[in-house]
Amino acid sequence: MSDALRLVDITEDQLEAVRQIRMAAFGPMGARDRDEWLKFAAKFVADGRYLGVADGDDIVAAARICAFHQWWGGRRVPMAGVAGVVVSPEYRGRGVGSLLMRAVLRRSVENSFPLTALYPATTVIYRHLGYEFGGGRYRFSFPAADLRTLGGKEVELRRAGPDDAQLFLDIVGRLHATRRSSGPLVWPVDEVAAWLAAEDNFAFAADDGFVVYNWSGEDLSVDELIAGSEQTARALWATVGSGSSVATSVHAHISPGDPVHLLAGQEADKKAEVQRWMLRLLDAQAAIAARGFAPGAVLEADLRVEDPDVPENAGDWHLSVADGSGRLTRTQSGGEAVRLGPRGLAGLYAGTPLSVLRTAGLASGGSTAADATIDTAFAGSTPYMLDYF
Ligand SMILES: CC(C)(COP(=O)(O)OP(=O)(O)OC[C@H]1O[C@@H](n2cnc3c(N)ncnc32)[C@H](O)[C@@H]1OP(=O)(O)O)[C@@H](O)C(=O)NCCC(=O)NCCS
The missing domain is CATH 3.40.630.30 (Gcn5-related N-acetyltransferase (GNAT))
Structure with a gap:
């Protein structure tokens, strides 16, 4: 160089x-x-x-x-x-x-x-x-005609615009907290408003949900659809599906755990796409303190972290999880600690089971008998993102 x-x-x-x-x-x-x-x-x-x-x-x-x-x-x-x-x-x-x-x-x-x-x-x-894989950006496809018949006609939907930006953020926030989502980005309110103002986007809202979609060639494409109840989910997807006289398919960036997979009847023969994203912890203590953990999980474990590029993360840590929150504190011991580099730490944070990390050479040490307790604390729905950046 x-x-x-x-x-x-x-x-x-x-x-x-x-x-x-x-x-x-x-x-x-x-x-x-x-x-x-x-x-x-x-x-x-x-x-x-x-x-x-x-x-x-x-x-x-x-x-x-x-x-x-x-x-x-x-x-x-x-x-x-x-x-x-x-x-x-x-x-x-x-x-x-x-x-x-x-x-x-x-x-x-x-x-x-x-x-x-x-x-x-x-x-x-x-x-x-x-960095290590943390999750994916998934695109699933549904026959428009199938979505059209999902029902929900009793739910009142209204056209939404830029003034609904904060309402959208509130609905999304409530839902991600309830579902304990991992991965999606939180957009600033002015960017949400700009998205809702774009004339190519069609946005509709119910009391507990909304959809934003647009044309993608001759098909329709859902940017985001969030529903807090079965009837609203049916109504929003059926509204997109109502374009079935022109559109054959509806493509949607959604979680692999989205309820629509359990509602729609004809997804089985459609191809799904995934773009993987990678994650890295920059401040292990703050990252652990900020995220939610499985509410019932109770965990006390020692970790030894090596991290040459972010030495602040390195050393012996004690990890405690209880009541849905976690805490990382400095410790001296380390003998029985699970050993991780930054990639193993990222994988663990994203909910990758320790047995997988061990087999990939990204975790070692500790006692494999305790792995299940650690896995349970970090477990949750599959991390995903809707947006590419
Ligand atoms: C990807 C990119 C940023 C890497 O920059 P770079 O200066 O060539 O990277 P470095 O020389 O620091 O290489 C770091 C490591 O990455 C590897 N690497 C770099 N480019 C690679 C490629 N295209 N495929 C596989 N490995 C690659 C190098 O071999 C090296 O690994 P090694 O030490 O084990 O051999 C550069 O090639 C680029 O601008 N590519 C086009 C744009 C792009 O793809 N950007 C990334 C967007 S996410």
């Missing part, structure tokens, strides 16, 4: 250079997209969340940090979403991406994010840095 390489905060006048590297990585960008992208990227610059690597005066790599919250066990945890990681082609394969990602980790720690997540185009670089 050249000695002239240095880490920088991207400035607004360097964004065009970043855009050129992006196009080499992800493909061309039209003139309209260019202006929108520059405006969008400028917000990250203003917040100190666009990092780069410069060779002399030239920007040769960049990545941005999205300030998200993510549900874990039905509670909101701040999460640094890493996106747009790009290295100029002639600098790839020389450690530039790793140099940049280490700076991204450090900046995210400094900004007090307990977690970070990303959608990997390749897992290798991120695994070296302690």
